[in-house]
Structure formats: structure tokens, C-alpha cells
Amino acid sequence: METSHRNLTQQLVHELGKAIMQEKYPVGSSLPSEADLCSQYGISRTATREAVKMLTAKGLISSRPRQGIKVQAIKRWNLFDTDVLEWVLHGKPDLYMLRHFLQLRLALEPEAAYLAAQYADQEDLVQIEAALVRMKDATNGYDDTHEADIAFHQSVLSASGNPFFSQLKTFIATALKVNIRFTNRMIPVTLVEYQAHADIFEYIKNKQPQLAFDAALVTQKATLAIVNKQIEELEASTN
Amino acid sequence: METSHRNLTQQLVHELGKAIMQEKYPVGSSLPSEADLCSQYGISRTATREAVKMLTAKGLISSRPRQGIKVQAIKRWNLFDTDVLEWVLHGKPDLYMLRHFLQLRLALEPEAAYLAAQYADQEDLVQIEAALVRMKDATNGYDDTHEADIAFHQSVLSASGNPFFSQLKTFIATALKVNIRFTNRMIPVTLVEYQAHADIFEYIKNKQPQLAFDAALVTQKATLAIVNKQIEELEASTN
DNA sequence: AAAAATTAATTGTATTATAAATAGTATTGT
DNA sequence: ACAATACTATTTATAATACAATTAATTTTT
The missing domain is CATH 1.10.10.10 (Winged helix-like DNA-binding domain superfamily/Winged helix DNA-binding domain)
Incomplete structure (x- = not known):
């Protein structure tokens, strides 16, 4: 460390x-x-x-x-403190914790995309596109999957022009890292996932907030649904 | 202090x-x-x-x-730190800052209501209803308008069962206080506002997440729209 | 048994001394 | 003249010691 x-x-x-x-x-x-x-x-x-x-x-x-x-x-605890979030990764993996992360991501990410589509400047778009290129490369194994993914989501938060959303970059990064811990192996970014991100970028670039919002929403809802199902099964097997 | x-x-x-x-x-x-x-x-x-x-x-x-x-x-800065948020209230009133608060509230509050409708236990419902009663009293001048309002929103966050949302109680409280600074006088809670909150409570109590979400959403959108318009006028008059 | 006084453990504050890091200045070498 | 080097001074980092303030636990008193 x-x-x-x-x-x-x-x-x-x-x-x-x-x-x-x-x-x-x-x-x-x-x-x-x-x-x-x-x-x-x-x-x-x-x-x-x-x-x-x-x-x-x-x-x-x-x-x-x-x-x-x-x-x-x-x-x-100041759960949004950068250090605290880093230390959270040293704790036991906890499916409920993962759900808590995803529930907040579901709230944040669509709105961040909406705001980015309203307020992103040229430099913001450059950053998002750069992250997107890295994700594209990752589908071919040329770049680190998760780092590229994190970079994409963080650049959207920055593009919101809202310091509160920007501040949550570490939160999102930690959420993604926690997620990785539950999908032990290195899962390469699929073309489908890449396309979902590419769509969000296009909507942001074309200043279409509602479309950007909706695109981000479906992604987050799908991810949360998977974990909700896992918890359901876990609780069913425990009882 | x-x-x-x-x-x-x-x-x-x-x-x-x-x-x-x-x-x-x-x-x-x-x-x-x-x-x-x-x-x-x-x-x-x-x-x-x-x-x-x-x-x-x-x-x-x-x-x-x-x-x-x-x-x-x-x-x-750790903008979600309780102390930092308290100190923010000692800074200059800033319409852009208010918008930043409202943008995040728009993201958070509907989802918090959604989660509350899924996960609130009996004690949570008691807390929300108690805050609601205080708001009702405030319409008659028997209780403090803003404190009751803050208590309502905070109890919904607690009811989400998500520690991240709970942690944001100080954020929401500060957002409401910043808002008050821009509406200098003491505005009593109108029956219309009270009813909007009462509706959210009913949906939470009846475990209707989507309706709770939608009810919270329209409130937040309306508030943000007002501030967006104020900023628009401000910028128009400045140029 | 209840209340009051005492004791002891632990953090809070102050002081002094020295070490480490580094921005700025001076020196040296070419 | 310029670049590299060495030096100096300022400021924070750490240590050590002493005492004050707080308060949980104990003892004494009533």
C-alpha cells in the first residue's frame, strides 16, 4: 500500500x-x-x-x-472520505455493501450524465472520449478493463460541472472495485458494454440530456437487478 | 456557534x-x-x-x-463532511452553489423515497409520520417550518436502509438551509407542499416505490427549475 | 442505602529540543 | 553566462517531559 x-x-x-x-x-x-x-x-x-x-x-x-x-x-463515519473509501476495500467483501454502492450509483450516474449533457465543455468531452478509447482497447486486451471503466465514469462526473458530483469520483471508483471483488476473474469489457458507454458519450456530446440519462439508467438498473437477485437467492438458501 | x-x-x-x-x-x-x-x-x-x-x-x-x-x-475538500457543510453556511450566499445542491438532491431524493418504500421498517414509518405531523402543525404556525421539513427528508433517507443515503442527511439539511437563505423571509409551509410530502409518505407506507419516486421527483424538478430560471435571468441581466 | 469525597486512569495542553524537508541563495566549475 | 552544486534559513515533523482537566471507579461518610 x-x-x-x-x-x-x-x-x-x-x-x-x-x-x-x-x-x-x-x-x-x-x-x-x-x-x-x-x-x-x-x-x-x-x-x-x-x-x-x-x-x-x-x-x-x-x-x-x-x-x-x-x-x-x-x-x-465519513463514508465519502477518500481514505475511508480506500480502507473499505480492506474490509470483508459484503454483498449488502455492494448493493448499497449500486443503489447510490443508480441515483447518481443517470443525473450526472444528464448534467454532463447540459454543461460539459470541450475539455470534458476530450476526457470522456479518451476513456472510451481505452475501453475500446480493453475489448481487444490492449488496456486495463477496470481502470478504463473507472476513468469513463469519473470523467462524466467531472463533466457535470457540479463539485458535489465531482467529489463522488472516489465513491464510484470504489463501487466499481467492490463489484470486481464479486466477479473474481478479470472480465473483459464486452462490445455490448462498450457500446452502452459509447451511446452515453454520444448523447452527452450531442447535448441530449434525457437520452443520456435514460442510457445510464438502464445500465445501472441492470447491474443492481443482478445483485438484488443474488441477495434473494442467498437469503432463500439461508432460511 | x-x-x-x-x-x-x-x-x-x-x-x-x-x-x-x-x-x-x-x-x-x-x-x-x-x-x-x-x-x-x-x-x-x-x-x-x-x-x-x-x-x-x-x-x-x-x-x-x-x-x-x-x-x-x-x-x-470533503464536501460531504458534516463540519465542512456547516462551515459552508458561513460562506457567501451563492446561487450557483444552491443549484449544485439542488442538482444532487434531484438525484438523491427520489431514489431515497424509492428505497424507503422498499425497505422502511415500522420504526422508520413512525419517524417519517412524526415529521409529517410537525409539518402539518407548521402550516398552522405551531412548529418550525424548516426544521420539520428537514426532519421529514432526513427520516426518508434513514428509511432507505442504506448507510450512504443516511450519511447524506447533513447534506440535505444544509441544502435546505442554503435554500432558506435565498428566500429571506420565513415562508410557512403551504398546504400544497404539505400534501406533496404526505403523498410521499403514503406511497412509502403502502410500499409503492415507483409512485414515491415520481412524487419526490416532481417536487425536486420544480425547485431546481425555479433556481435555473433565476440564474438565467441573472446571467441575462449581467450580459 | 444514598450521597459525598477521594482516587486513579486517560486524554488535553504546554514547553522545549532536535530532526527532516525544502525553497531560496550563494558558490563553484566550465 | 550558464548550469550544476553546495549552503543556508525557514517551516513542519517528531520526540520527550511535565502538568492540567476530565471522569470512571472506589472509598468514605452520613
């Missing part, structure tokens, strides 16, 4: 962030005290406390005198 | 967070050095550094040796 270039505080932030996601420290439980963290990681209290403050800022923990450092309820 | 109960670190975090939003320290500019912050606020370097780390964790600033403490580009 390339932590060697980071300073001690940053390293500890990531160590603890990942450990919390891996439920080494479950919600409601206590982390080691400052003093114990210092000795366990062999660093000063200064660095330790700064790491604790950063995790506090991201909503993962709280610290109070005598009570110690406790993992907060998930509803307090 | 009730800072007296907070410790020194927290106070400084909020002071600087608000100052950044008020563009006292614009994007790209430097904050005072650690030493200067210490003397300006009369606190130790320990507390100062911990505040800087917390703002760094929220993406607002970065600090490097010799370069000092700089305000990051907005795309680095």
Missing part, C-alpha cells in the same frame, strides 16, 4: 483506518490507549495523537479523558 | 474552517505558520498542530515543511 513515503502520523492513520475496517477494532470497542499505541508502533505521543485527531476528523473514532479511544457507530 | 464547551483544538478547527469558507484564506493562499497561529490564538503548538491535522484530514489544507499551510483546491 506504499506507506513508506508517508510520515509517521499518516502511516498510523492508515494502519488504524484499515484495522477498523477489518473489524480488528469493531464498532463500539476501544482502541489501545495513546500510551499503548506509542509503544506498539514505537512512535512518540505527538505523532500518535495527531493520527488519532485525523481519524476523529473522519468520524471513525472519538477520544475522551478516562474513556479512551472508541470506534464510532458507522453512521458517524 | 457554541464553541465554549469545545476544547482548544476543536475551537481552532472551527475558526479556521469558517475563515476558509469566508475566503479570509482563499484557495491556494497560505495560512499563518504554526508559530503565528499559536501566538494569534494564544495556544500551544500541540493544540495548533492537532487542529491543522484535522483540517488536513477533511481535505481543506495541506502542510509541508518550508512551504507552510496552504488552502487546497475545492475538489480536494
Whole structure:
């Protein structure tokens, strides 16, 4: 995870962030005290406390005198924080979590495409098309499937011209990565999938918001339907 | 803003967070050095550094040796962080910002209503109905209009059963507050508005996702259309 | 048994010292 | 004159120590 270039505080932030996601420290439980963290990681209290403050800022923990450092309820976590999303990938694969990601994608991506068709400038279109070319190459095995896919969706978010949508790029990227974890093997982008993305690009380029919206919608609905079915089967087999 | 109960670190975090939003320290500019912050606020370097780390964790600033403490580009800000959203309310009112809020609400709220109609449990329904009663009372002047409105939308988000949607409660609340700033006076909830919310509740209660979605959609579209028109007129008058 | 006082554990803040990183400046070599 | 190098000074990063403030747990008092 390339932590060697980071300073001690940053390293500890990531160590603890990942450990919390891996439920080494479950919600409601206590982390080691400052003093114990210092000795366990062999660093000063200064660095330790700064790491604790950063995790506090991201909503993962709280610290109070005598009570110690406790993992907060998930509803307090800043789930849209870039670091938190990275750490989520270190947690257990969870089909329900995947569904949660897809439910929000279903809400976001069609509207992002709609806005992109309204507000994308020339540079935005260049970016989207570049990602599309990479996807095309990926169908032939010349580029990385998933990175190209991520780049496409992120460039559409940027093209929305809305900082809130842009901010959600990491969320979408993580959603795609979580999805990959459930389809273990490397699935090459099919021509059908490529065409769906190419259509969205065309609608954005031609400033046809409603068509872009609809095209993105069907894709998201199909993906969510698959996972909903998987969960249904899982729950049927469990009961 | 009730800072007296907070410790020194927290106070400084909020002071600087608000100052950044008020563009006292614009994007790209430097904050005072650690030493200067210490003397300006009369606190130790320990507390100062911990505040800087917390703002760094929220993406607002970065600090490097010799370069000092700089305000990051907005795309680095964690715009869905509860504190950041609170500080946004201390910035200048901005019609474009309002549109950005409404564009995301348009994406989120219909889907949240859809999910609520699928997954809301009894307790969720109780919460939504309680908020609805408060809105009804507000039409008669017996309760605070905006708080009741915020409570309604937040309870629907909770009822989605999706932690990502739940996390966006502060976002929606801030969006509503920003909206209020542009309609200066206290506008009482009209019976028409109340009925729109009551309809959504009925559809959620009766597990009719698509109807709940559509009902939420028309409301959001209408609100966004008003602001789009305002911006159009503004831009027409400017040119 | 209830209330009050005490104790002890833990984080909060302050201070001082030193290390590391780096932008800016000066020096050197060609 | 120019490029590469070395130096210097500024600022943050880390460490170590001391004490204050908070509060859970315990003990004492009533």
C-alpha cells in the first residue's frame, strides 16, 4: 500500500483506518490507549495523537479523558472520505455493501450524465472520449478493463460541472472495485458494454440530456437487478 | 456557534474552517505558520498542530515543511463532511452553489423515497409520520417550518436502509438551509407542499416505490427549475 | 442505602529540543 | 553566462517531559 513515503502520523492513520475496517477494532470497542499505541508502533505521543485527531476528523473514532479511544457507530463515519473509501476495500467483501454502492450509483450516474449533457465543455468531452478509447482497447486486451471503466465514469462526473458530483469520483471508483471483488476473474469489457458507454458519450456530446440519462439508467438498473437477485437467492438458501 | 464547551483544538478547527469558507484564506493562499497561529490564538503548538491535522484530514489544507499551510483546491475538500457543510453556511450566499445542491438532491431524493418504500421498517414509518405531523402543525404556525421539513427528508433517507443515503442527511439539511437563505423571509409551509410530502409518505407506507419516486421527483424538478430560471435571468441581466 | 469525597486512569495542553524537508541563495566549475 | 552544486534559513515533523482537566471507579461518610 506504499506507506513508506508517508510520515509517521499518516502511516498510523492508515494502519488504524484499515484495522477498523477489518473489524480488528469493531464498532463500539476501544482502541489501545495513546500510551499503548506509542509503544506498539514505537512512535512518540505527538505523532500518535495527531493520527488519532485525523481519524476523529473522519468520524471513525472519538477520544475522551478516562474513556479512551472508541470506534464510532458507522453512521458517524465519513463514508465519502477518500481514505475511508480506500480502507473499505480492506474490509470483508459484503454483498449488502455492494448493493448499497449500486443503489447510490443508480441515483447518481443517470443525473450526472444528464448534467454532463447540459454543461460539459470541450475539455470534458476530450476526457470522456479518451476513456472510451481505452475501453475500446480493453475489448481487444490492449488496456486495463477496470481502470478504463473507472476513468469513463469519473470523467462524466467531472463533466457535470457540479463539485458535489465531482467529489463522488472516489465513491464510484470504489463501487466499481467492490463489484470486481464479486466477479473474481478479470472480465473483459464486452462490445455490448462498450457500446452502452459509447451511446452515453454520444448523447452527452450531442447535448441530449434525457437520452443520456435514460442510457445510464438502464445500465445501472441492470447491474443492481443482478445483485438484488443474488441477495434473494442467498437469503432463500439461508432460511 | 457554541464553541465554549469545545476544547482548544476543536475551537481552532472551527475558526479556521469558517475563515476558509469566508475566503479570509482563499484557495491556494497560505495560512499563518504554526508559530503565528499559536501566538494569534494564544495556544500551544500541540493544540495548533492537532487542529491543522484535522483540517488536513477533511481535505481543506495541506502542510509541508518550508512551504507552510496552504488552502487546497475545492475538489480536494470533503464536501460531504458534516463540519465542512456547516462551515459552508458561513460562506457567501451563492446561487450557483444552491443549484449544485439542488442538482444532487434531484438525484438523491427520489431514489431515497424509492428505497424507503422498499425497505422502511415500522420504526422508520413512525419517524417519517412524526415529521409529517410537525409539518402539518407548521402550516398552522405551531412548529418550525424548516426544521420539520428537514426532519421529514432526513427520516426518508434513514428509511432507505442504506448507510450512504443516511450519511447524506447533513447534506440535505444544509441544502435546505442554503435554500432558506435565498428566500429571506420565513415562508410557512403551504398546504400544497404539505400534501406533496404526505403523498410521499403514503406511497412509502403502502410500499409503492415507483409512485414515491415520481412524487419526490416532481417536487425536486420544480425547485431546481425555479433556481435555473433565476440564474438565467441573472446571467441575462449581467450580459 | 444514598450521597459525598477521594482516587486513579486517560486524554488535553504546554514547553522545549532536535530532526527532516525544502525553497531560496550563494558558490563553484566550465 | 550558464548550469550544476553546495549552503543556508525557514517551516513542519517528531520526540520527550511535565502538568492540567476530565471522569470512571472506589472509598468514605452520613
